[in-house]
Amino acid sequence: MTRRAGQVLASVEVVAGYSTYIDLVRPLIDGKEIISTGMTKEVARVEAAIEQALAGKSCAIVSSGDAGIYAMAGLVFETCKIKGIAMVPPGSDSKAANDKNILRLEVVPGIPALCAGAALLGAPLTHDFAAISLSDLLTPWELIEQRLEAAARADFVIVLYNPKSKKRNWQLGKARDIILRHRDKDTPVGIVSRAMRAEQNIKIVTLDDMHTAEVDMQTTVFIGSSTSSKYMDFMYTPRGYAKKYEIQS
Amino acid sequence: MTRRAGQVLASVEVVAGYSTYIDLVRPLIDGKEIISTGMTKEVARVEAAIEQALAGKSCAIVSSGDAGIYAMAGLVFETCKIKGIAMVPPGSDSKAANDKNILRLEVVPGIPALCAGAALLGAPLTHDFAAISLSDLLTPWELIEQRLEAAARADFVIVLYNPKSKKRNWQLGKARDIILRHRDKDTPVGIVSRAMRAEQNIKIVTLDDMHTAEVDMQTTVFIGSSTSSKYMDFMYTPRGYAKKYEIQS
Numbered sequence: 001m002t003r004r005a006g007q008v009l010a011s012v013e014v015v016a017g018y019s020t021y022i023d024l025v026r027p028l029i030d031g032k033e034i035i036s037t038g039m040t041k042e043v044a045r046v047e048a049a050i051e052q053a054l055a056g057k058s059c060a061i062v063s064s065g066d067a068g069i070y071a072m073a074g075l076v077f078e079t080c081k082i083k084g085i086a087m088v089p090p091g092s093d094s095k096a097a098n099d100k101n102i103l104r105l106e107v108v109p110g111i112p113a114l115c116a117g118a119a120l121l122g123a124p125l126t127h128d129f130a131a132i133s134l135s136d137l138l139t140p141w142e143l144i145e146q147r148l149e150a151a152a153r154a155d156f157v158i159v160l161y162n163p164k165s166k167k168r169n170w171q172l173g174k175a176r177d178i179i180l181r182h183r184d185k186d187t188p189v190g191i192v193s194r195a196m197r198a199e200q201n202i203k204i205v206t207l208d209d210m211h212t213a214e215v216d217m218q219t220t221v222f223i224g225s226s227t228s229s230k231y232m233d234f235m236y237t238p239r240g241y242a243k244k245y246e247i248q249s
Numbered sequence: 250m251t252r253r254a255g256q257v258l259a260s261v262e263v264v265a266g267y268s269t270y271i272d273l274v275r276p277l278i279d280g281k282e283i284i285s286t287g288m289t290k291e292v293a294r295v296e297a298a299i300e301q302a303l304a305g306k307s308c309a310i311v312s313s314g315d316a317g318i319y320a321m322a323g324l325v326f327e328t329c330k331i332k333g334i335a336m337v338p339p340g341s342d343s344k345a346a347n348d349k350n351i352l353r354l355e356v357v358p359g360i361p362a363l364c365a366g367a368a369l370l371g372a373p374l375t376h377d378f379a380a381i382s383l384s385d386l387l388t389p390w391e392l393i394e395q396r397l398e399a400a401a402r403a404d405f406v407i408v409l410y411n412p413k414s415k416k417r418n419w420q421l422g423k424a425r426d427i428i429l430r431h432r433d434k435d436t437p438v439g440i441v442s443r444a445m446r447a448e449q450n451i452k453i454v455t456l457d458d459m460h461t462a463e464v465d466m467q468t469t470v471f472i473g474s475s476t477s478s479k480y481m482d483f484m485y486t487p488r489g490y491a492k493k494y495e496i497q498s
Contacts, residue, residue, distance in 0.1 A: 002251055002360060043490055066360075068367045070488070074375025077485035087481050089369075105483075107368035109360045111251060111315075118317045119358035120338075126323025127388070128396055130379040130405060138489035139376070143404070147377055150403035154396045156379060232336050234354075236326035239319070240387035241292055 005108050008060055016049040017062035018042075024197075025062060033057075046075050050085065053103055066112035070133055070161050073107045114159045117192035117220040120202050122234030124190055124222045129157035134164070134171040141171075148175050152182040157228060157237055160221040172221070173211035179223060183207060188230045190222035191215060204235050254357050257309055265298040266311035267291075273446075274311060282306075295324050299334065302352055315361035319382055319410050322356045363408045366441035366469040369451050371483030373439055373471045378406035383413070383420040390420075397424050401431040406477060406486055409470040421470070422460035428472060432456060437479045439471035440464060453484050 009015065009028050016035035017025075035052070037045045046061065053059045063071035080087050080103060090106040118125045130151035136144060151158050158179065163172045179187075185208035193201040193216065205213050207223060215221065228237040258264065258277050265284035266274075284301070286294045295310065302308045312320035329336050329352060339355040367374045379400035385393060400407050407428065412421045434457035442450040442465065454462050456472060464470065477486040 003255075006252075066364045066368075068364060068372045069374050071375065073368075073372035074485050074488050075490050077372055077480055077483060078487045078490055081478075081480045087483065089482060092482075107372060109364040109368035111358045111360065112364060115315045115317060115358040115361060115364075119315075119322075119356035123317045123322035123326055123356060125318050125380075126320070128379070128381045130377070130400065131374075132377045147403045147405060150399040150405075151379065154399035155392070156396060156399075229330075231326055231330045233338060233341075234326060234336065236323050238327045239323050241324050241327055 002108070002110065005110060008106070008108055009062075012058040012060040014049070014052045014057050014059040015062060016045050016052075016059060018045070021062050021064050024064070042072065042075055043079070046072065046079050050076070050079060050083075050103065054085070054101065056100065063110070064113075065116070066110040068107055068109065069112040069114070069131070076105065111196075113161070113192075113195060113220045114222075116195035117159075117190070117222060120192055120195055120200070121190035121204065121222060121236075122231075123236040124157055124224060124228060125159070125237065126239045127157065127225065127227070127237045129159055129225075131159045131161065133161040134175060135162035135168065136171070144171075145174070145178060148178045149181075152179040155182075155225045155227075157225045158223040160223070162217060163215045163219055163221050165217045172215060176207060176211045180207060183223075183226065187226070188224045188228055188235045189213075190224075190235045191219060192222070193219040195220070204230055204233070251357070251359065254359060257355070257357055258311075261307040261309040263298070263301045263306050263308040264311060265294050265301075265308060267294070270311050270313050273313070291321065291324055292328070295321065295328050299325070299328060299332075299352065303334070303350065305349065312359070313362075314365070315359040317356055317358065318361040318363070318380070325354065360445075362410070362441075362444060362469045363471075365444035366408075366439070366471060369441055369444055369449070370439035370453065370471060370485075371480075372485040373406055373473060373477060374408070374486065375488045376406065376474065376476070376486045378408055378474075380408045380410065382410040383424060384411035384417065385420070393420075394423070394427060397427045398430075401428040404431075404474045404476075406474045407472040409472070411466060412464045412468055412470050414466045421464060425456065425460045429456060432472075432475065436475070437473045437477055437484045438462075439473075439484045440468060441471070442468040444469070453479055453482070 014033040015029045019036045022036045067073040087103040087105045187207040189210045191203045263282040264278045268285045271285045316322040336352040336354045436456040438459045440452045
């Protein structure tokens, strides 16, 4: 957690979030009003938070990781746009910022799972990478396939979010098949579950075995590019200094 | 800065880093031994830090943003692999962890420019995205072009690192031309310089005008996908909730 996130949580009157994430910050929000809902209630949660804020209460919506990466920040904008609610950034000195029909919104960045997981693996993201969610709940599978194919062909390191859930169990195997068309079967694949939390789990396997690894909705998968490699228990992607500056062995 | 980064800086004996970044944490490292070098001396800096650590001193290498995204973490692994230096993660309980020829290495994740910049713009990265560095110092330009083409074609949001430097001034214009083959000229492009630092600068332009915007080595460029849009002074990419759950206007 960043210092800024801590400051914001300390300063607000209301905290909204998925119950699991509320529990993670529970010690920091003692005595505050809490809007806590289940996993599929994102829209209701965001609507309730906006309502509170427009009623004059300072309100934080918490996400795990970074609020802007496959998380709640986008939904706040989607909702405000549809409802025609005006919004200004926190530093805005326009008169609008004092109008009670206008939402003052600050997005506080955080450590996304792709950074937390990468740090635990070593340094797989030191070169160009693509982040792709395998969830086809809100995105057509054809588009996900097209992105997997494009990222694999252009030799991006590929970070997979939402690789599997109870109801979705074939997407990771299909992703493996697509990527194998362009990448060696021994390519290292880092698998990180619950990064920096209790029951954290880190594993490095090969692309060939990726689909058999234990993954769930709290897992992030890092598929190396053609230059990524495993060293000791770490996985990394060189930036290319060795070639350019000739590090002496 | 995260709490963990603060703890690590407080606990180490030696801090190594590019002089600009050392200056940013100067108040936190008073009295510590400092290895500070210029911008192109990354290899020397990392070698010196590793030497100190192997000599028994705890040593932190600081990067701006996240150490694992286009930053120094990868170079530590590149260097150790070439030099054949064994390394273990911090929690390692193997006997090896006490061997003085073995490096105990922890990568501390941070807020990458892509998260800090996205938060300032709104929520441009709520859906699949690709990060591409336009620096052809360590990467052949042909590969960079191939990645731009692939990411544009598959409708990724595209985050450009190192868009321009004093010596490299044509790459951003070329990137624009490639992306325009697949994306509307009115696509919103967020341009963030020195996110969260003094002289921070935020602007939203169109893809058509992207190459004329003021950018430098401290700028990150966010090119929207076909679904990204501008609302008020913000830029965001919908996850797709509106379509699925029908947010009421």
